[in-house]
């Protein structure tokens with residue numbers, strides 16, 4: 647039986663970035679439905695922060711990380727879409743991508759096209775597939791048409807900069823919010839039609855102004871606690887609030903009567919992992935992402951990269967809103 651040694655990052659208890667420990671682990675052979683992958687680069691995501699802090703509770707000890715790219719070394723019984731020697735990339739449960747080598751379920755691992763580097767693959771799978779399901783599958787009842795306004799919070803972040811470009815390619819007028827003028831400039835350079843610095847401007851008033859008082863059809867809100875209620879005020883009647891994250895903290899329980907009072911609104915709390923429930927849905931979404939990136943319509947901005955051993959600094963910077971675009975850990 648194979649016994650491979652790998653560096654990995656894990657936590658033994660919830661807490662701050664100081665809980666992230668570099669350890670040695672032993673990796674064996676893949677079982678049924680599994681693969682062994684040797685990572686070339688690992689993606690950093692805000693969900694890693696929620697899992698580290700304990701906002702999303704998981705059993706300890708916990709090897710963090712949900713996104714990476716690398717070489718498939720071995721496949722277990724029943725795996726037919728991958729073979730040893732393939733290049734692969736994934737966004738996948740369970741956590742564990744902060745490492746050199748791991749055994750994991752094959753279902754969400756996709757062959758990475760030769761034209762896409764390992765670094766880009768590691769940076770884009772979780773964030774790009776999220777932008778995909780938000781803009782293509784998390785829609786108001788009548789769908790989105792070219793020219794429609796959508797509001798996208800934290801638009802200069804990892805998911806955000808991908809969404810700016812993808813929305814433009816779909817003909818949508820994305821209004822992006824971000825926490826500084828510099829970040830606002832970045833969203834516009836990536837296709838946002840309008841940018842609002844929500845650290846100093848009232849974004850509800852600005853959205854009303856931009857849309858001639860009508861409001862937007864969808865708000866994509868990953869900031870959570872600080873923006874949720876104000877996001878409802880940006881919607882036109884029958885509009886949809888897609889609450890897909892909690893960067894500022896968990897959203898308070900909602901009084902449903904507010905949705906009636908504000909115009910028969912819809913609220914959804916989607917997660918990528920419902921969309922990645924099957925091999926077929928995962929591959930279809932990945933093919934869409936590969937076409938957008940391979941065809942040059944979406945550029946993946948890797949604005950920060952840290953060696954695996956500096957993962958504590960990477961978490962610090964992500965939480966302190968010092969990052970833009972995507973962040974990877976290098977091996």
Ligand SMILES: NC(=O)c1ccc[n+]([C@@H]2O[C@H](COP(=O)([O-])OP(=O)(O)OC[C@H]3O[C@@H](n4cnc5c(N)ncnc54)[C@H](OP(=O)(O)O)[C@@H]3O)[C@@H](O)[C@H]2O)c1
Nearest residue numbers: 691692800803804805824825868890891893894917918967
């Ligand atoms: N549900 C899903 O399927 C799913 C999948 C992927 C990601 N997400 C969510 O999407 C969001 C973006 O993920 P990401 O990995 O690409 O992260 P990111 O956007 O690169 O980083 C988070 C951004 O949120 C903004 N923010 C606002 N208030 C904040 C606060 N109090 N603390 C920290 N940041 C704050 C910051 O931008 P500004 O400084 O510009 O405000 C920060 O840069 C996260 O909330 C994540 O959980 C959800």
